[in-house]
Amino acid sequence: TWTASNFVDTTVAEIRERVDAHARETGSDGKVICALSGGVDSAVAAALVHRAVGDRLTCIYVDHGLMRKKESELLRGTFERDLGMQLVMVDARQRFLARLAGIVEPEEKRRIIGDEFIRVFEEEAAKIGRIDFLTQGTLYPDVIESATSETKTAQKIKTHHNVGGLPADLRFKLIEPLRYLFKDEVRRVGSELGLPDTMVLRQPFPGPGLAIRIIGEVTAERLDTLREADWIVIDEIKAAGLYRSLWQSFAILTPVRSVGVMGDGRTYANVVAIRAVTSEDGMTADWAKLPYDVLGKMSSRIVNEVPGVNRVVYDISSKPPATIEWE
Incomplete structure (x- = not known):
């Protein structure tokens, strides 16, 4: 054996x-x-x-x-x-x-x-x-x-x-x-x-790093945005005691912009997606049923603490058909 x-x-x-x-x-x-x-x-x-x-x-x-x-x-x-x-x-x-x-x-x-x-x-x-x-x-x-x-x-x-x-x-x-x-x-x-x-015990991280979690062109500014959002996702996952039960959890910076409101003004800013999956070996994976309060904390922190983001979505796709990474 x-x-x-x-x-x-x-x-x-x-x-x-x-x-x-x-x-x-x-x-x-x-x-x-x-x-x-x-x-x-x-x-x-x-x-x-x-x-x-x-x-x-x-x-x-x-x-x-x-x-x-x-x-x-x-x-x-x-x-x-x-x-x-x-x-x-x-x-x-x-x-x-x-x-x-x-x-x-x-x-x-x-x-x-x-x-x-x-x-x-x-x-x-x-x-x-x-x-x-x-x-x-x-x-x-x-x-x-x-x-x-x-x-x-x-x-x-x-x-x-x-x-x-x-x-x-x-x-x-x-x-x-x-x-x-x-x-x-x-x-x-x-x-x-x-x-x-x-x-x-750290979660898997792809060799190309954040480049394949930024959909579209990779720039210093977009990397900074994703880095901060991703930090918040991991921080909240760990605070909730969920880190080790998940195969991977991370943020993705989409190329989509959406309309939002900030104070009295209208914003047109980035959309961040959160991905969290459970898996035995990475070959197949299920989207993680994260508690709503954890998702809520991530979302409010990301839109408040990360400049240029006004919307957060949660990816509810399993592998297959979707891969764990977006790219």
């Missing part, structure tokens, strides 16, 4: 053996890099590899400016301070915004972000010197949804950030220790490795 501790022991041994063998064959140091996204998957993958190869692993966190509020600070605290890993933080916010200017098509956004991410990542990697392996937190549902050759039967649904969106000229060997696991198993592995609950 599968247990987290067995998985950790076996996987750590396999990674160590693979990296050492490569180092022997090529006369290299067997250096490994890992891209941290801020999510559970990359965190657990990094912790596994760190246990296998120690400080031959360098983690690179590319801040693409598409993260949630206070995310980058949390990440630094966890990896540098709590886990003692080597972490390089790169501020690439302007680069990503420049490339996303004028882009509205979701698949194009994903492709650009995946592409630019690898470019920034490679530039940073080049500064480290010779690197042999790249670690990724790809999970089994990612593999299924992107329909790589292992799962030919699954129709391709979306380009998964970790799987299909990679440039063809990638020059590292891949280590994907989680590619046969589901999310609940990954969380158990994370706890087994000693990752804090703030990291292990």
Whole structure:
């Protein structure tokens, strides 16, 4: 039977053996890099590899400016301070915004972000010197949804950030220790490795970040709007003690504007959608039956605290037919 501790022991041994063998064959140091996204998957993958190869692993966190509020600070605290890993933080916010200017098509956004991410990542990697392996937190549902050759039967649904969106000229060997696991198993592995609950129990967050929760063009201003709205959603979900019972809960900034009243005047402002779902594995999901008072608090706080928003709607669609993310 599968247990987290067995998985950790076996996987750590396999990674160590693979990296050492490569180092022997090529006369290299067997250096490994890992891209941290801020999510559970990359965190657990990094912790596994760190246990296998120690400080031959360098983690690179590319801040693409598409993260949630206070995310980058949390990440630094966890990896540098709590886990003692080597972490390089790169501020690439302007680069990503420049490339996303004028882009509205979701698949194009994903492709650009995946592409630019690898470019920034490679530039940073080049500064480290010779690197042999790249670690990724790809999970089994990612593999299924992107329909790589292992799962030919699954129709391709979306380009998964970790799987299909990679440039063809990638020059590292891949280590994907989680590619046969589901999310609940990954969380158990994370706890087994000693990752804090703030990291292990967090809800899934997409690689392209807030870019695919802004429908339409991604701009600095729209990111700020969504960041504040999203913070309120999570804040109220946590205050109500619902965070751990939900698979995901977040805000979406729609491209729709609606008429409203503010004081004596008429407004024409943004509509924010709230999405909250329950799910076992992310493959199917039900919209969450959130209490009305929780929805009410979110709504009044968003329209009062977030500039440029005058209407909040709640998404009551299940997956299928709707995916969890809007893009």
